[in-house]
Amino acid sequence: MDDPTRRPGPLTDAADGAAPHRARRTVLRAALATAAALGAGTLAACGSDEDQGDASPFTGEPHKGERVLAVKVDNVAAARPQNGLDHADIVYTEQVEAGLSRILAVFASDLPATVGPVRSARESDIELLRQFGEPALAFSGVQSKLLPTLEAAPLRLLPPGELPGGYERDPDRRVPHNLYLKARRAQQAAEGASAPRDIGYRFGSAPGGGRATDRQTVRYPGARFTFTWSADRGRWLVAMDGAAARARDGGRLAPATVVIQYVTVRPSRFHDSSGSITPYTETVGSGDALVLRDGMAYEAHWSRPSASGGTAFTRADGGDRLPFARGQVWVALVKKS
Structure with a gap:
């Protein structure tokens, strides 16, 4: 079994048929970042019913945080209770194989010590995360056919092989439901990841109706x-x-x-x-x-x-x-x- 706290060879996720994560990167960052910025500007121009001020664009609360970190989190019974979800700004739930669910947690304003169990990325994550600019993404594996697409995306990828000392195993849980991200170490390593920005949410008093x-x-x-x-x-x-x-x-x-x-x-x-x-x-x-x-x-x-x-x-x-x-x-x- 690979130890994710070392920087050895392959990155694997046994339950998902994940492939080795090779350290290659494509170089389309500038064009993608420009397109993302233009999209954000268009959305911001739509205005808001209430002044957001310096509040977080993700929660409406005072502290924004410095960088956006997304983490792919397991959500089967063997993975529960998860670490860190109570600290996330946004929690997405989505359908995966066999009709099961998985979680994509987005952090910026409040980082826990650990997040997990961490599992593998999916193609849908790329589209979903584009609205955040170029966030960091922590995950434990990816299918070999998807890997080139993921590496070409505007994401700061942080799998175990790219983040020495950034993951740990819980010996009281069984593989693959026991891999945890050291969130503060990950955010520090995510140099160049986007700061929190407007993704369309508005916050304020409850409206009438409903x-x-x-x-x-x-x-x-x-x-x-x-x-x-x-x-x-x-x-x-x-x-x-x-x-x-x-x-x-x-x-x-x-x-x-x-x-x-x-x-x-x-x-x-x-x-x-x-x-x-x-x-x-x-x-x-x-x-x-x-x-x-x-x-x-x-x-x-x-x-x-x-x-x-x-x-x-x-x-x-x-x-x-x-x-x-x-x-x-x-x-x-x-x-x-």
Whole structure:
């Protein structure tokens, strides 16, 4: 078994049929960064109902952080409770092979000591992360056919082979559900990664309308998330596959805003080692959404015209931006019917 804390040869992820990660890089950074910046400028020009000031564009809270770090996190029963999700600014959930779910956690304002278990990257991650500019991405493996595309993307890649001393194994858990990223070491190593920028979110007081709700369930073919409103905490308590979702220290995972974003999920050209087709989740385009905040559910519309731009969420009954509650945001990317 490879030790990820050393810098040996191949980077592998046994459960996903991952391939060796060779240290080659393409050189399209400048053009891609320019395109991303233009996209961000276009989105920012759309304006906001409330002045965001110097607050985080991801949470609406005061501290932005310096660099964006995305981490691919395992989400099967053997991987729970995960480390660090309670510190993330944004948590994305998505469908992977066999109808299971996986998590992409985005950090900037608050870094935990460790994040994980870390697992392998997917093609959908490239499109989803373009809106952040050129963020760092920590992952544990990638299919050999996908590797050139991933290396050509505007990402600062931080697999174990590229980050000496940046990962550790938990001996009390079994492989492949026991690899953890040292998040502060990763962010320090991510020189040149993008700073937090506008990705389309707006924050402010709860709007009128909506409907009172105390629970909402999101279903994937082989997984489900339930979000239950806690008036005492002013947060949505997360359950995964029917069990309360907790941080490693025992605290409940509890975002301020939950976005259920209905998207196209189609087969990709890749599959895992067992032959299951890898889904591709499209996050460029437009569609319906449901925004949960303050014990209310709001019908919404999402729009992301280009990969380099952010995602605008507007009220379904008009063109006004729909403000989120300040704090952590969870986005469940769910196949539209």
